Amino acid sequence: MTIVYLTISQFIEINEKILIERESCQFLYRGGVELTLFSVQFKYNDLEKHEMLIAKASHLWYEIASNQYMLYGNKRTSSAVSRLFLKINGLELSLDEEQEKSISWQIAMGKIKPIDLHTIIESSVYYA
Numbered sequence: 001m002t003i004v005y006l007t008i009s010q011f012i013e014i015n016e017k018i019l020i021e022r023e024s025c026q027f028l029y030r031g032g033v034e035l036t037l038f039s040v041q042f043k044y045n046d047l048e049k050h051e052m053l054i055a056k057a058s059h060l061w062y063e064i065a066s067n068q069y070m071l072y073g074n075k076r077t078s079s080a081v082s083r084l085f086l087k088i089n090g091l092e093l094s095l096d097e098e099q100e101k102s103i104s105w106q107i108a109m110g111k112i113k114p115i116d117l118h119t120i121i122e123s124s125v126y127y128a
Contacts, residue, residue: 004088005041006081008034015070015077026071036063053089054125057082058118065107075104086125094124
C-alpha cells in the first residue's frame with residue numbers, strides 16, 4: 001500500500017495559488033511546515049488504509065490551521081493541503097469552500113479539536 005505525500009514545494013505552490021496578490025509564500029516558521037509534512041508520514045500507519053488517510057489528512061489540516069507557519073493564508077492552505085492529500089490518494093472531500101473556511105476558522109479559534117476534525121472529514125470523504 002503506497003501513500004503519496006506532499007512535498008514542501010507542493011505546499012508552497014498551494015499557498016501561492018491561494019495568495020494570488022502576493023509574490024510568494026512568506027514563512028514565519030518554515031521548519032514547522034517541513035516537520036508537519038515529514039512527521040505525518042510516520043503517524044497512524046497502524047490503521048487500515050481508508051482510516052489512515054483520513055487521520056493523516058486531519059492531522060495536516062489541524063496542524064497547519066492551528067499554527068501560524070506563514071504570514072498569510074494558513075487556514076485556506078490547511079484545507080487545500082488536506083484536500084490535495086486525499087485526492088492524490090484516491091479520496092475526495094465533499095465539503096464546499098465555505099464549509100472548509102468555517103472549519104479552518106473554528107480550528108484556529110480552538111473550537112474544533114483534532115478528534116472533531118477527524119469526524120468531519122470521515123463523514124465527508126468518498127472514493128474518487
